Amino acid sequence: MANNLTQAEANRLLDASLGAAAFAAPTGPMKLALVTANGSASAAGTEVTGGSYARQTVVFGAASGGSASNTALITFAGMPATTVVGLEVFDSSGSPRRCWWGALSASKTVQAGDSVQFAIGSVIVALT
Secondary structure (H helix, E strand, O other): OOOOEHHHHHHHHHHHOOOOOOOOOOOOOEEEOOOOOOOOOOOEEOOOOOOOOOOEEEOOOOOOOEEEEEEEOEEOOOOOEEEEEEEEEEEOOOOOOOEEEEEEEEEEEEOOOEEEEEOOOEEEEEEE
């Protein structure tokens, strides 16, 4: 789902892998954000606001075959009435760094007070 690396993160990885610069790892824990309009490699999407919405911690397992997925159920409770179209993954630094983004396979319309959940293994980030 969030299988697109941001341009800034891609540049950091490329510079590190080519010896041009040391890689500065993101500050954990990683946070999952929901968006109502998808972003791009260079610009963030429109994040959900309202209700009790807050970014949720997401833990990824070790990469295998060029991808990694979440290791626990993720729940966004007390959502506002909205339509979620994508996800973004941020770190937890003072100025959060957006690392990954991607569209959902199908948008999710929620009513005020609803919860949105992502099962174990359903949030996938990939370099392949």
